[in-house]
Amino acid sequence: MIYLNCRKIEEEIKMKSNKGFTLIELLAVIVILAIIALIATPTILGVIETARKGSAESSALGYIDAVEKQIAIDMLEQEAAGKVLAKTSGSLTVGTDDKKLTVKGTKPTSGTVTVDENKGTITGANLVINLSGKNYCVTYNGTKATAVVMSGDDTCPKA
DSSP: OHHHHHHHHHHHHHHHHTOSOOHHHHHHHHHHHHHHHHHHHHHHHHHHHHHHHHHHHHHHHHHHHHHHHHHHHHHHTTOOHHHHSOOBTTEEETTTSOTTOOOSSOOOSEEEEEEETTTTEEEEEEEEEEETTEEEEEEEOSSOEEEEEOOTTOOOOOO
16 A cells, blocks of 8 residues: 555656656747747838838928928918028028928928929928938929938938
């Protein structure tokens, strides 16, 4: 009887010690998780960059909208747009000619906006917008804004 109890206790100890994972099983799980992370990371980074470009485009459109509204206000008040927004042969320079503008989104750090002086509409723009430490050159052709990441010494071409 004592012998059976000892044997039973030994079996219970062996059963308890066999529960758990081996080192090989743990390493296999870690390798699988690392592979999944390597596959997912570029996709996630691409989504983030696409969102930043969209944000830069949206900010540029907000700025362009603010310029058009200010020009419309000036025209309604029968004032020359040059008194509020100093025009240089149909273009506005960001930072010097836009003191009265209230902008939705991030205000451009530099660039130009081309204005049709007869209609008071924006015909084109090239704006530099800084988001999260990166500069984006946003080009507007009168209907659509397109953002491109600027690197190093790149300059945003004139509108």
